[in-house]
Amino acid sequence: MSVKPSPVFKPVEAPSVPVHEVPPVAVLPVANAPRRKVPPRVRRYLVRSLALLVALLLWQLASSTGFELFVKFENVPTPVAVWQALLVELSSGEFYLHILHSLQRIGIAFALAAVLGVSLGIAMGRSPLAEDIILPYIELLRPIPAVAWIPLAILMMPSEESSIIFITFLGALFPVVLNTCQGVEQSSKLLVRAARSLGASRTAILWHVVIPGAMPSIVTGLAVGMGVAWFSLLAGEIISGQYGIGYFTWASYTLIEYPKIIIGMLAIGGLGTLCTLLVRLACSPLLRWQKRGGH
Amino acid sequence: MNSATQLNRLAVLDHSRLARSQEGSSRKGHISVRNVQVEFGSDAGRRVAVQDANLEIRPGEFVCLLGPSGCGKSTLLNAVAGFVEPCAGELRVDGQRVKGPGPERGMVFQQHSLFPWKTVKENVAFGPLMAGVGKFEADQVGRTFLGLVGLSAYEDAFPETLSGGMQQRVGIARALANYPSVLLMDEPFGALDAQTRIMMQENLLDIWREFHNTVLFVTHDIDEAVFLSDRIVVMSASPGRIIADIPVRLPRPRSQDLLTEPAFIALKRECLALIRQETLHAFEQQNATH
Ligand SMILES: Nc1ncnc2c1ncn2[C@@H]1O[C@H](COP(=O)(O)OP(=O)(O)O)[C@@H](O)[C@H]1O
Numbered sequence: 001m002s003v004k005p006s007p008v009f010k011p012v013e014a015p016s017v018p019v020h021e022v023p024p025v026a027v028l029p030v031a032n033a034p035r036r037k038v039p040p041r042v043r044r045y046l047v048r049s050l051a052l053l054v055a056l057l058l059w060q061l062a063s064s065t066g067f068e069l070f071v072k073f074e075n076v077p078t079p080v081a082v083w084q085a086l087l088v089e090l091s092s093g094e095f096y097l098h099i100l101h102s103l104q105r106i107g108i109a110f111a112l113a114a115v116l117g118v119s120l121g122i123a124m125g126r127s128p129l130a131e132d133i134i135l136p137y138i139e140l141l142r143p144i145p146a147v148a149w150i151p152l153a154i155l156m157m158p159s160e161e162s163s164i165i166f167i168t169f170l171g172a173l174f175p176v177v178l179n180t181c182q183g184v185e186q187s188s189k190l191l192v193r194a195a196r197s198l199g200a201s202r203t204a205i206l207w208h209v210v211i212p213g214a215m216p217s218i219v220t221g222l223a224v225g226m227g228v229a230w231f232s233l234l235a236g237e238i239i240s241g242q243y244g245i246g247y248f249t250w251a252s253y254t255l256i257e258y259p260k261i262i263i264g265m266l267a268i269g270g271l272g273t274l275c276t277l278l279v280r281l282a283c284s285p286l287l288r289w290q291k292r293g294g295h
Numbered sequence: 296m297n298s299a300t301q302l303n304r305l306a307v308l309d310h311s312r313l314a315r316s317q318e319g320s321s322r323k324g325h326i327s328v329r330n331v332q333v334e335f336g337s338d339a340g341r342r343v344a345v346q347d348a349n350l351e352i353r354p355g356e357f358v359c360l361l362g363p364s365g366c367g368k369s370t371l372l373n374a375v376a377g378f379v380e381p382c383a384g385e386l387r388v389d390g391q392r393v394k395g396p397g398p399e400r401g402m403v404f405q406q407h408s409l410f411p412w413k414t415v416k417e418n419v420a421f422g423p424l425m426a427g428v429g430k431f432e433a434d435q436v437g438r439t440f441l442g443l444v445g446l447s448a449y450e451d452a453f454p455e456t457l458s459g460g461m462q463q464r465v466g467i468a469r470a471l472a473n474y475p476s477v478l479l480m481d482e483p484f485g486a487l488d489a490q491t492r493i494m495m496q497e498n499l500l501d502i503w504r505e506f507h508n509t510v511l512f513v514t515h516d517i518d519e520a521v522f523l524s525d526r527i528v529v530m531s532a533s534p535g536r537i538i539a540d541i542p543v544r545l546p547r548p549r550s551q552d553l554l555t556e557p558a559f560i561a562l563k564r565e566c567l568a569l570i571r572q573e574t575l576h577a578f579e580q581q582n583a584t585h
């Protein structure tokens with residue numbers, strides 16, 4: 001028997017990359033553009049910045065004149081005062097210590113919630129028995145806000161620090177569990193069949209099909225969990241005696257250092273957003289296949 | 296084509312030739328379906344998807360399962376694949392009772408069956424990897440089979456960036472990478488446009504000529520069935536059962552030109568008449584028993 005090594009399918013060439021790229025922006029004929037126009041994207045960002053600037057100006061005006069109509073601006077520091085206070089804080093080591101403590105609590109609580117949440121979510125998604133055992137707890141505990149946990153956390157946990165971490169952990173846990181579970185349950189039957197017919201074992205299917213398929217949901221769960229973790233941390237840090245950005249905010253209120261309240265608020269918002277972004281960034285290599293898809 | 300891929304291709308062919316010669320006269324890929332019954336649902340919602348199916352397929356035979364939508368073609372194919380368990384009868388491949396899916400029965404689905412998170416090469420290498428050959432060797436096999444379907448240039452692409460026809464080629468390469476004795480295909484070209492479909496049919500026959508494994512190919516397209524197969528097994532709906540078994544004695548190798556030849560058209564007409572006659576006959580029988 002002789003078998004010719006003839007090409008069975010004609011090879012398809014990969015799309016060649018042109019050496020000289022076409023300029024990405026179309027060049028408009030001069031006659032049609034008498035005035036230089038601002039590109040629409042830039043213009044929209046200009047409008048957005050202006051809108052913020054207007055708010056700052058109004059705030060400055062309201063605070064400096066002590067505007068009062070139902071809402072009192074008498075004790076609200078002016079943007080200028082906040083700015084000055086921020087400069088002072090940024091040059092003090094104390095401020096960074098607060099941030100460091102909060103970040104540490106977030107780090108521990110989030111890591112615990114991620115590991116436990118993903119594991120529980122996978123177990124629930126794969127086994128109806130596991131789901132029936134775990135889900136009632138989640139449905140019961142999830143609606144309880146972080147602040148409501150404070151007294152019990154203090155009674156249950158060995159230290160103040162662990163109470164704060166516990167509250168933060170709880171906040172992050174539920175979104176991670178629920179999103180993971182949903183992602184695992186939605187894994188494609190067709191792909192599982194394909195894997196089975198290729199000889200994959202149950203473990204291999206979990207690893208190569210179910211978990212990668214659930215990854216978009218898991219990442220969403222982690223990102224939402226990170227947001228809720230900050231939310232809960234702030235509640236927890238009410239009981240903190242010394243450090244933490246939440247403590248910093250509350251203490252500024254009691255110490256009548258009003259500009260520092262605003263600084264605390266802005267720091268919390270900024271750090272929360274930053275951490276959520278970091279979670280998404282850290283997970284993005286796992287979702288590389290999604291971005292390249294045509295959708 | 297560079298010399299490395301040439302070598303790879305030769306290696307594949309050697310392997311398939313070797314597999315054939317080792318088995319000598321008793322080639323693999325014999326499918327035996329005896330009195331197979333498949334039902335879905337229970338009690339009141341019970342319905343028969345496949346009724347008393349009997350079918351013998353010789354090793355290396357290309358058989359098309361033809362019938363209208365919903366007549367139970369996929370169900371019968373899935374029973375052979377091991378995804379669906381018959382409630383009565385016996386299913387054997389090479390004498391072994393079918394108990395579940397296995398890599399010796401490669402499966403090609405209609406569409407969207409590639410793992411979107413794996414590159415094209417990783418998809419094809421998945422079977423060998425599961426067989427435990429190790430990552431490096433699995434990748435080699437993956438590359439070789441991608442070369443076989445002409446997609447070497449896309450090995451690092453993700454499936455969703457490929458056209459439908461290319462994705463199906465990857466699906467075929469992935470199933471073949473396990474050197475299956477039986478290839479089960481469920482309307483693999485059903486979602487492609489007419490031109491691509493014809494090209495894919497030709498290409499499939501070329502591949503089959505080299506591997507010469509048993510193929511059970513589900514379709515509802517009579518042209519496709521006549522063009523591809525050695526034998527057409529016709530199914531009819533409610534309840535799904537086999538009503539005709541038509542030999543196709545057209546010369547091979549076949550190409551697109553065959554579609555307009557008198558012999559092809561004559562056979563197609565013959566098939567249509569037979570299907571019509573059998574369908575009417577089946578209806579009468581059904582009416583008589585009710
Ligand atoms: N998993 C299932 N559960 C219940 N009914 C099914 C299932 N799969 C197929 N059926 C039914 O069995 C019949 C045959 O389906 P199928 O084998 O998919 O037909 P075909 O592939 O010929 O279009 C259909 O009536 C379909 O509704």
Ligand SMILES: [Mg+2]
Nearest residue numbers: 365368369481
């Ligand atoms: Mg079908």
